[in-house]
Amino acid sequence: MSKISRDEVAHLAGLARLAVTEEELDTFAGQLDVILESVARVGEVAAQDIPPTSHAVPVTNVFREDEVRPSLPREAALDGAPAAEENRFRVPRILSEEA
């Protein structure tokens, strides 16, 4: 397995929406490298024909009756919001200036 580079960590942080600092990039690159080297041991197991398990309880399509039930009142849903306006969540701009 290839060693994880500082640039790769920066890419991962971008994907994960983490505005990490320069110092963190160094720390995480070193730590992730050690961790990945250790967990890569799973690759030693010959498992070509083994089916993967994603879940201990293999259930599919759990249905319930389609009944109208009370949902969260608007005030309760907005109560924990960082910002709300006109009974809605207020969010920062989602389009760039040029768009």
Place this chain on the structure above:
Amino acid sequence: MTQTATGGGSELTGLTAADLADRLASGEVSAVEATRAHLDRIAAVDGTVHAFLHVDEEGALAAARQADDDRAAGRPASPLAGVPLALKDVFATSDMPTTCGSKMLEGWVPPYDSTVAERLREAGIVVLGKTNMDEFAMGSSTENSAYGPTRNPWNTERIPGGSGGGSAASLAAFEAPLAIGTDTGGSIRQPGAVTGTVGVKPTYGGVSRYGLVAFSSSLDQPGPCARTVLDAALLHEAIAGHDPMDSTSINAPVPQVAAAAREGAAGDLTGVKVGVVREFAGEGYQPGVERSFQAAVAQLSKLGAEVVEISCPHFEYALGAYYLIAPSEASSNLARFDAMRYGLRVGDDGTRSAEEVMSMTREAGFGPEVKRRIMLGTYALSSGYYDAYYGQAQKVRTLITRDFTAAFEQVDVLVSPTTPSTAFPLGERTGDPLAMYLADLCTIPVNLAGNAAMSVPSGLSDEDGLPVGLQIMAPAMADDRLYRVGAAYETARDAASGGPLIESIPALEVA
């Protein structure tokens, strides 16, 4: 049996939940008195232990008054009505903050209750407050809490285990007779082991995850924590059972765990086959832990159990598989903390984009371990690495499940040490994530396969005088076997050493 430990505080806080329930039933003690005693104990020792992130004195006393009123009217809500409990801060509670030990959720009060919180209320159990934990349940020492570590009541310079260190420490400090934890890779059992208390990870799907802040959804499982096996069983029955709000909840009768604990306490394990996991010994195990484990195995054999050695060849790959699967699921689950609908928002100055605010918030709100795991999971799931990491880990998960299936064709339960060492010193492993992960070595296979396991105190390690846990593992939906074997062992161990292990805990300094 009545516990009146040296470290137990008042007479009421020293009682087991079962004993306290008896006294409540007979009218000898009121729920308000019992709750008051525990709140006083928290006020006296939690400055040192820091098991709680939030104590709800008013709510607890109101719940206690309700329990007393119901009993006076001749309709107590359950056998545990009026008994106080400490709830891990990972469960949504509409009347208390729910922080998961994270700055991301500081002060957040959820708009709804988790099923566990609701069942506790329905049972008349008095929730004293919310307990400290590693941030989003990621850790083995509670040092990853954004609100400072919890200290082990056996030695306050040592870790209480994690992620549910607060719940386990609250029991050992006699701040509560019952607690609730969640176990994704050992977060109930490992803290139980290092604090000399009992912790159970029920069969996956046995207890509802609704309203449990998700870390790794295919592994997370709520469960009971207590100072005795019977107490854990009583709590298990109060919270377990099918819940339509959790689609992975098992729709089948709850195993009769309280009856199994009572049967086990009679002390006869004739006809029970116990398998010792060969792979969980040797290098990396503290000698005192191994000696305590060997003594426990000898005790089981004395009780009539047939003990054999069992090989589970793929268990040695469990740690690697877990630290790929759990971070992968976490990276997806924690994407919900996007600074838009609830929780922290940083940098929203009117000029920054949603994406910039999101990235700044997550950077500010998450601690180092959470960031590490999110990036590790992002890596394991990214194209080019998926097959080698996440895909291969899922195949190993299948092989570990098969190891269990083969083992349980030969034996009724498997046993191992719960964790390779006793409580390590605070700060010892914080700079070395991999060393921290090793604390979960023996507990992880059960989470991957979805079956049930318990940690029960097996005594003190002879080299450092700190508690050791015996892990008992059973097949899925055979949780009752844990309680039968656990209670038989506990009774025999207590009898042989002259009393419950918790009675030998040093007294905490009282404020």
